Amino acid sequence: MLQSIFIKGEISNCKYHSSGHIYFTLKDEKGTLACVMFATYRSGLSFRMQEGQQVIVGGHVDVYERDGKYQLYAKQVILDGAGFLYERFEALKRELEERGMFSPIYKKSIPRFIKTLGVVTAPTGAAVQDIINVATRRNPYVQIILYPAIVQGEDAAPSIVRGIKALAAMGVDVMIVGRGGGSIEDLWAFNEEMVAQAVFDCEVPIISAVGHETDTTIIDYVSDLRAPTPSAAAELAVFDYELIQDSILDCKERLHRQMLRNIQSQRQKIQSYQMKLKYLSPAGQIREKRTYLIQLEENLQNAMSRKLQDRRHKLEIYIEKMKGLSPLEKLNQGFSYVKAPDGKSLRHTSQVKVGDTVQIHVIDGRIYAKVTDKEADDVTRGKLC
Secondary structure (H helix, E strand, O other), X not given: OOOOEEEXXXXXXXXXXXXXXXXXXXXXXXXXXXXXXXXXXXXXXXXXXXXXXXXXXXXXXXXXXXXXXXXXXXXXXXXXXHHHHHHHHHXXXXXXXXXXXXXXXXXXXXXXXXXXXXXXXXXXXXXXXXXXXXXXXXXXXXXEEXXXXXXXXXXXXXXXXXXXXXXXXXXXXXXXXXXXXXXXXXXXXXXXXXXXXXXXXXXXXXXXXXXXXXXXXXHHHHOOEEOOOHHHHHHHHOOOHHHHHHHHHHHHHHHHHHHHHHHHHHHXXXXXXXXXXXXXXXXXXXXXXXXXXXXXXXXXXXXXXXXXXXXXXXXXXXXXXXXXXXXXXXXXOOOOEEEOOOOOEOOOHHHOOOOOEEEEEEOOEEEEEEOOOOOOOHHHHHHHO
């Protein structure tokens, strides 16, 4: 019977030896028992042993021959009470994590807009009131369905499982599972494997809200979303109706402004098209061509005027030149000229012979004369040749 025994007591005189062995005394109000844990068994120790800790030590009792005293050779040491539950918590946490129940790939997203909210918690207490108050304040149109579960004691875990399944069968949009704060013993129902499995198997997204912000349970790792408190869970589950209203009004105003800008832009485009159509229409083209023809006519008239002016100026110059060369002008100056019988201007003596009649033109008429003689000048003849 003494080869496998568990003894509960308080640690005293605990010493960690350099060899790796641990020596300590286990005591209660009735007596003491010397204990030793060899280094080979320390790997199973999940905490550091300290004075005053309540523990349960498993091992065998034998006589230490040198002193002739009974001694407990410890193979396993676990914390009693909360410490024991903590070890169970860590063991189940490791097991479920190895099974993949904490993996993010299994987490379902929480719907942003819900119509029905399921709550698995105790029907009395601050937790349910906080959830109802926050959810109603954020959106008074959300229907809250409460499953009055037992959240503490031996019947708590089965009751929570039944609540999760019942609300899932009702088809709620999202579910809050939790309770108010308490000790690890009070919250232990939410660390049971059957509750964790029910949360994992549920098709409805679940928000865990167990205890206060510092409290952590197994379903916090399995659930789709963890809330630090029941009030925070209600805020995460229920959208704020006023914010949505404000957002809708803001979108409405922005849409109205954008529509006005678009209408104004389209009106400007229409006006631009009207101007283009007016410009490109047959009547507009005819008006434009008429205007262009009027401009061409004016340009032509101006060019003709300039050309005539230039020609008049040149003509005046030629007139003046002609005046300088005109025989009549010479006659006006007292000169005259003679025409041969053939009507040509008489310039050489060879053009007439004695007896011919010539015409002498003066300023006021003609004089007819008969050639009685002619004499050629040698110098003049040479120049003419």
